[in-house]
Amino acid sequence: MSIDQTDTPNTATPGVHKPQPKSGNAIDFAIRYGFLALLVGLVIFFSVFANGFAGPRSAVFIFQSVAITGILALGVTCTLVVGGFDLSIGSVATSSMMLAAYMMVVLEQPAFVAIIACLAMGAVIGLINGLLIVKTKVPDLLATLGMMFLLVGLQRIPTEGRSIAMGMTLPDGSTAEGTFSPLFLQLGRHRFDFMLENLLPAPVLFLIAIGILVWVFLELTRHGRLMYAIGSNERAASLTGTNVNKYKIMAYMISGVLASIGGMLLAARLGRGDIASGTNLLLDAVAAALIGFAVLGAAKPNAFGTSMGALFVGILLQGLTMMNAPYYTQDFIKGLVLVIALVFTFSLSARKAGGH
């Protein structure tokens, strides 16, 4: 897919803006395809220099790590579109993981009930975030940050701070009798054959499906259009009769629901409710969504860019791991890439906008 994208510019750019000088075309080209070229370059670099990178095993790892952050990042993208921000997604995901585990292991509920409960929780948290921002006028960053703290604490209360696993000892001394439904575990663990045997983990299919849904919603429907209008000029959108509050709340609800799906997939993959996992989810997802600004010169939050951003972060981390880079350098490099991507987006596209 990315290779297709880098091939097209030769036929697409010339002659479109012919009065522009050559350097303008070069900048246009860099803004549009620079990031995808970087992604391809990264793959080639790691394939050459990291032993075993160009293989199905490593592809599976990348896909697995990309899937959950990607789903969360798509949620953040929706809130970015309306000019907001959702810092609570990481903790919504881990809360959803704990809730799924608690429902099945401790309360001995079937998988179906656990899934419904998690989705409902995501929607309700999104609704509360939205209402805090829209009705009580708490700034978005602060409202969702508060929600994040609240959930980080809340998810540990039922088990008194312990992780949830099958057969665990409960706070009252008894032993948990419930089990994860095998079907539920398959959601996170099953691998589909695609060209190679067992190549595609199930969560990747979720990512692709959700990615397409979010893309269609944001790009092709009038609801997506109005959300972009709100993000660009909220007052103008409201004066043209758009129900700004409704769309903002909806964006946070989408974000909450997607984060809860991510959390369930995490629970299914791990087979437990692990209080220690998911710490990087928020930062990785935010990075993916912001890197997405730079893809195809969009300079705005968009579903395709976010998915590419998630893929980029996944490839980078996997490659570094395989080159034996110490774990503590990974966050540094992730941050560096993010900063470069942001410079790319804002300084270059500002130059483009100022150029005419």
Added chain:
Amino acid sequence: MNGTLCDLRGVDKSFGDNRVLKQLNLSLPAGSVTVLMGANGAGKSTLVKILSGVHALDAGSISLLGKDFRPSSPSEAIRAGVVTVHQNINDGVIPDLDVASNLLIDRLAEPGYGFFLKRKQNYAVAERIASQMGLSLNVRQSVAELGVADRQLIAIARAMAHDPQLLILDEPTSSLSASEAERLFLLIERLSAKGVAVLYISHRMSDIRRIADRIVSMRDGEISGVFEGDALDYEGAVNAMLGHRMTDADITIGAPGKNVLVINDLRLLPESKPFDFDLAENEIVAVTGLLGSGKSAFAQSLFGLGRPASGQIRIDGQDFAPTNPQAAIKGGVFMSSKDRANNAVVADFDITRNITLPFLSRYSSLSFVKRSDERRTANEMIEALSIVCQGESDSIGTLSGGNQQKVMLARWLAEECRLLLLDEPFQGVDIRARRDIGRKIRETAKNRATLVFVSELDEALEVADRIIVMAEHTVTAEFRNENVDLNEILIAVTGAVPTDIGNAARTAHA
């Protein structure tokens, strides 16, 4: 008293293809107040910006006190003694700081001030400046707690603190009450007696009569008339500014159709006088008045942005009391808002998307937007309004102000409505675009009622069948746009003499 303080010779300035100032000659004598009059787009603000160091001139020369004056930045102009109070009040004050800091902010920025704030000294200096101005303010109070008038006076007071040689005031009284304005006039007189040259930009006839020593009229980037002497020719100045006598605007008032908007006993504020107002199909009425006259409150109550205190609004015989813009639009009332950058333009969108924004559902089936449909509408509107662009997918930011305003108008003309409200539709628009927009408003008015809210009278005269004047949140006068006397309207607007022309100024019977 009579020496020339500032002299402009052959000043030229263009923005792109638009030649804003053409070989402009102007001299400003020391110790006198020169009032500058000019319609929108005449080049007044460009002239002010060149004098205050915001823009550089393209050709020509300016001399100040006999020396060449060519400021490269506002601070250089201020140091040379040219001090400007701009029209936009919020450019002049920093709401989060206290009054003293606002009065002294330029001194704080000077290199010699030192690192630490000298609080006590600052308060003392600030109090001295305030008392010179006749400002009775607590200098330790935060500016955010003050009203618009006090903010305006602070901006002016700060300008005074610079010991200006040339003081430029751009519509300084637009947010002042009569007594506050009088305080300002006394101050201007005191400065002018000390030999300061004052350039005073205003449309308020009462201000001009009160303060002007001479009047300079500007039109299309040139000085079109200079009026001096003991008896100033105010009417001549206005005619020179407009380039024609008032009735020259080719308005042929059509026959009004059936009534659309019927207003009975509407009180915008609980304490304001109620008014009645009718508006028919094929009728265009301009609403004018000073800042704070209730013009905006009237527009807002018709578009669901505010509720009137009492009274009845009917549209086509139906009660109409929208609680938000959505409800107003559903009821057939559209409004193109003033201040398009903040209230109307969606900067990230192209022309098409900006036009179709309010009525996206018409272009969608099952929520999916039909791109070809909206593009067709956009192209039709581009054609109809002669919007200058390369295509319907141009980003809105690439258009000139006038063309952006046309796009905003296109947004609301793309669908039929019962009542169209246009709030300052000519704001920041050059004369040609203004004519285009005015013509289009008139051409399309047949099947709807139209209300145009403008603060500039010449705009009202160019577009309206009738002109109503508002003051103190009620309608105080009404004119039919046929052989009207500009002075009479100006008197009604500024409230200098109470007028009872037309049938609008009814007495309250509540």
